[in-house]
Amino acid sequence: MEPYTVRREDDFDFTSDEYEDLYNRAGATPFQHGRWLTTLYETLAPRRGARKLVVTVRDDRGRLVLALPMVRRREGPLRLLELADLGVNDYAAPLLDPQHAALLAGDGLARRVRSALGGFDLLRIERVVDSPDPFLAVLAGARAKRHAYSTHLIELAGTVEEWRAGLPPPFARHLERKYKRLRPKGERRLRVVTDPAEVGPAMDRLRRFRAARFAERRGTDLVQEEDFYAFYCAAARHSVRGGPGRLVVLEVGGEAVAVAFDLVDGTGELFLLVGYDVERLRNYSLGLLIVDELVRDAIGQGRRYFDLTVGDEPYKADFGARPRPLFEIRVARTPLGVAGMLARDGYLLTRRTAKRAVLAYEERRRSPGPGEG
Numbered sequence: 001m002e003p004y005t006v007r008r009e010d011d012f013d014f015t016s017d018e019y020e021d022l023y024n025r026a027g028a029t030p031f032q033h034g035r036w037l038t039t040l041y042e043t044l045a046p047r048r049g050a051r052k053l054v055v056t057v058r059d060d061r062g063r064l065v066l067a068l069p070m071v072r073r074r075e076g077p078l079r080l081l082e083l084a085d086l087g088v089n090d091y092a093a094p095l096l097d098p099q100h101a102a103l104l105a106g107d108g109l110a111r112r113v114r115s116a117l118g119g120f121d122l123l124r125i126e127r128v129v130d131s132p133d134p135f136l137a138v139l140a141g142a143r144a145k146r147h148a149y150s151t152h153l154i155e156l157a158g159t160v161e162e163w164r165a166g167l168p169p170p171f172a173r174h175l176e177r178k179y180k181r182l183r184p185k186g187e188r189r190l191r192v193v194t195d196p197a198e199v200g201p202a203m204d205r206l207r208r209f210r211a212a213r214f215a216e217r218r219g220t221d222l223v224q225e226e227d228f229y230a231f232y233c234a235a236a237r238h239s240v241r242g243g244p245g246r247l248v249v250l251e252v253g254g255e256a257v258a259v260a261f262d263l264v265d266g267t268g269e270l271f272l273l274v275g276y277d278v279e280r281l282r283n284y285s286l287g288l289l290i291v292d293e294l295v296r297d298a299i300g301q302g303r304r305y306f307d308l309t310v311g312d313e314p315y316k317a318d319f320g321a322r323p324r325p326l327f328e329i330r331v332a333r334t335p336l337g338v339a340g341m342l343a344r345d346g347y348l349l350t351r352r353t354a355k356r357a358v359l360a361y362e363e364r365r366r367s368p369g370p371g372e373g
Contacts, residue, residue, distance in 0.1 A: 004065070004104065005058045006112040012054040014038045018064045025097050029129075030263035030270060031089040033244035036235060037069050043234045044086050047227040049073055053081065055116045057109070057138075059100065066104060066138065067095040068113070072120070078340045081120040085127075087222060088231060090151070090270065090309040092125050092329075094134040105137035114140040114331075121337035125329035127151075127310060132327040144327045152321035154306040160296050163320070171318040175292055178285045186253020190293045193247040196240050202247055203233050206259035209275030216278070223273065232273065236261055245272070248297075250290050257281055258290040268305035269298045288315060295319065 013019065014034040023032060030036060041052050050071040057066035069084040083092045096104065117123070123142075125135055129151055132144035157163040164172055182188065193202055207223050214221040222228040239245035244265070250258040258276035262269050271294065276286035291308070298306045308316045310326065332338045 003060050004109055005062075006109065006116050007056050007058070008116045008118070009054050009056050010052050012056060012067070012069075014041075014069065019067065019095075022064045022067060022095055022097060025099075026093070026095050027098070028093040028095055029091045030244040030265050031091050032069070032093055032095055033263075033265075035238050035243040036245075036263070037084055039231065039235050039238055039243075040084055040086065040088065041071075044088065044227060044231040045071055045084075047230070048086050050086060052084075053117070055113055057104065057113070065097040065100040068117075068138075069095070070117070072118075075340065078336060079119065079121045080340075081117060081123040083125040085125075088228065090127060090272070092128045092135075094138070096134055096138070101134065101137070110138050110140040113138055119333075121332070121334045122340050123329075123331035123333070124341075128327045128329060129324055132329055135329045139329065139331055141333070142329050142331045144329055147326040147328060149310065149312050149326065150323035151310050151326055152308040152312075152316040152323055154295065154308065154319055154321045156295070156299050156304055156306055158299075160299050163295070163299060166320055168318060174285070175288060178289055182252060182281075182284050182289070186255075187251075188293075189251045190297055191249050191251060193236075193240060193249060196237055199233065199236050199240055199247060202249055202256075202259050203229075203236055203261075205256055206261065206273065206275035209259065209277055210273075213275070213278050223275075232261065248294065250276075250286075250293055258286050260290055260294060262294065264303075268303050268307060269294065270307040271309055291315075291319060 014037045016034070019034050023034060026032075044050075045052060050073040053070040053072045055068040055070070056064060059065050070081055071084050071086065072079070072081055074080065083089075085092065123139070127147070128135060128144075136142045136144060157166070179188075193199060207229060210221050210223050214224070223232060235243065235245060236247045239247060239261075245261055245263045248260045248262065249256045250260075256277075257280075258274065260271070260274040262272050264270070271291065274287070274290055276290055278286070295306045308319065308321050312323070330341055332341050
């Protein structure tokens with residue numbers, strides 16, 4: 001008799017007690033929280049043409065020890081299988097009971113998991129933090145590739161004063177100058193939204209703030225797309241009722257100047273979405289100040305880390321964040337899957353090269369020419 005039972009359970013309930021128990025044992029991220037996944041499956045997946053696919057593993061007592069929340073969708077002719085993500089998750093983490101990890105790593109179980117997944121051309125799991133090994137152990141034929149970018153984590157001190165003392169002095173002085181400049185505009189207050197009726201107006205303000213900022217940068221913002229905006233609004237509403245996130249407003253003189261939607265767990269906070277008033281308060285570094293306010297609040301809440309998540313923007317080092325590696329897991333099952341994998345690698349390389357060129361050009365334009373300094 002096999003010590004583990006592998007099953008396909010596409011009707012699996014991620015709000016169930018057994019999933020919550022596994023989530024807590026696995027030490028996964030809030031992007032694997034049951035309410036977040038349920039909102040993704042119910043709100044975003046149907047809009048993006050993605051179908052729910054779930055594989056579970058239980059031990060000989062029937063206890064859930066592994067869950068793979070996946071989606072199946074098509075990219076042209078490519079049959080694509082992904083961990084439930086659809087572009088809104090910064091991290092993929094295995095829902096795996098650590099006490100069973102070594103036993104689950106056997107090749108026999110990995111082949112049974114792969115069989116339960118059904119047919120596909122390419123399986124892809126993006127943004128796996130720190131180590132790909134747990135996924136490689138339970139997915140037969142899987143390979144890992146290091147992302148070109150990292151994620152960044154701030155380890156918090158016990159007090160705001162201790163944390164601030166560790167920042168680069170010029171950066172700390174820059175923040176204080178911006179706070180001083182903002183002071184005449186009125187009292188500053190960071191406020192957590194607790195009334196469900198306020199979620200819609202706050203999210204609308206966040207969206208409008210971001211539209212102005214991304215227009216200037218000529219960037220793409222998922223929040224401006226109706227499918228993703230509907231998902232984030234639903235996630236924020238659930239969070240106000242006790243889900244994995246929190247919606248926060250920074251007010252100055254009684255008026256909202258920044259809105260942030262973050263995810264939280266028992267020990268830390270993940271910086272997810274932020275919008276701030278660049279049109280009215282362009283020269284006040286509101287993007288830096290809202291991060292500073294959120295970090296201060298996290299310390300006050302007794303959190304141990306504040307995660308600035310994905311991307312290598314220079315400001316993250318200024319806040320004392322350390323980089324952590326990210327990996328992508330792929331299983332190419334058919335020649336079409338191999339072609340899709342190679343095409344994606346080429347597209348991402350081209351996009352990174354173009355982005356670096358644009359940033360370099362804009363930096364040259366901002367720099368004073370001879371005799372202009």
